[in-house]
Amino acid sequence: MRRRLAAASVIVAIASLAIADERLTARERAWVAAGMPVVQAARARGLPIDIVVQPSDQPEASPIALGIADDRCHLVISMRGNPSADALAASIPAERFPAIVEAVFAHEVAHCWRWTQGVWHALPAGFADAADDDAQAREPEALAAMRREMREARREEAYADLVGLAWTGQAHPRDYAAVRDWLSRFRDDALPGDFHDTSAWLRLAQDPSAFGRESDPFRAAQPLWVRGLAVGDRDTDARAQHVSESNR
């Protein structure tokens, strides 16, 4: 999740391994075991999720990412020969490991949810991407397309971060503040306006009560995500605009 995830319909070469496979490293086994409650909950909701471990060194890969292949979500773990995986592991206090790993898995599962709902890169009803404003209209087409792609990816990252926190609020309420702070620090590495600059949304989730009483983390994240779309416009380059406002 640190680097750009494998986009839907694009997945890197992978090798399937059974979860309890002795070929897994101790670190991989610990992550898969800790994340399993999230995966089982997702499967119970009917999400088609497989866990895939890349057995070869992946120095450039995101340690955990989600890809789509053969109409299934692949939660891809790339921890071998990967400095980002070492940094990720080092960033997690031992006592928070279960809660943070579940939040990370819930983040990836949220990507799967969006994809299975057929709304990947889609804005909610009532919002439009304001790619045709004056400043952007003067940009070269390639640059405008890059910005649009950046906005679309950032919105998905924001939704997934919120699902991760919604899950945390229910599964690990005592760890909520620690997980949220960890995620904020992790996201601080992102440049303003980058794919992973989800700060506008994380600020809306300072407290788990922000998610209300909805028990489904995918639904619980939705209202905050929508609110963040408007806030994010000003803070970053996320130019989603409420249609009724942009038409005034």
Ligand SMILES: [Zn+2]
């Ligand atoms: Zn992500």
